[in-house]
Amino acid sequence: MNDPEIDLVLELVGGTDVAYSIVENALQNGKTVVTANKALLSQRGDELFSLAQQKNVEIGMEAAVAGAIPVIRSIKTGLGADSFLSLYGILNGTTNFILSKMELEQLDYAEALRIAQDLGFAEKDPTFDVEGIDTAHKISILGTLAFSRKISLQDVQIEGITKISGL
Numbered sequence: 001m002n003d004p005e006i007d008l009v010l011e012l013v014g015g016t017d018v019a020y021s022i023v024e025n026a027l028q029n030g031k032t033v034v035t036a037n038k039a040l041l042s043q044r045g046d047e048l049f050s051l052a053q054q055k056n057v058e059i060g061m062e063a064a065v066a067g068a069i070p071v072i073r074s075i076k077t078g079l080g081a082d083s084f085l086s087l088y089g090i091l092n093g094t095t096n097f098i099l100s101k102m103e104l105e106q107l108d109y110a111e112a113l114r115i116a117q118d119l120g121f122a123e124k125d126p127t128f129d130v131e132g133i134d135t136a137h138k139i140s141i142l143g144t145l146a147f148s149r150k151i152s153l154q155d156v157q158i159e160g161i162t163k164i165s166g167l
Helices: 017-028 037-055 072-077 093-105 109-119 134-149
Strands: 006-009 033-036
Touching: 006 017, 006 093, 017 134, 033 037, 037 134, 072 134, 093 109
Parallel strands: 006 033
Antiparallel strands: none
């Protein structure tokens, strides 16, 4: 972090505690940071963005939400003058895959989850995805950007898909 030859730090640790220390240290040392860590950005982003602004560096975070779609950049630059009333979208590929399998193939949740895991769409422990936590982090980030005020995780109603028995 103290090496003046390094301009950019890529945070790949995940979680919030160690990742926060790394990102905060990098920003303190005038380094631009790139992260896709939605939990970190959702829970501690306000502190980190404030520090980045003080140090005149940036936090790149496009991959944190809908990484294949430039939604963050669009909200920050292309739609900044617009007023948002609400946000809608499919924000979790795992749950989208599971629910689609349940509906299209008349599968129960457990079978659709097993298929998603077998195909690599769901992690071995899919809790963050299927309980809505991943999506809540994303909504917190997008809401904060779109509505120009902090939308904390506590502001987001979280409801997972594990109790859905069939569609």
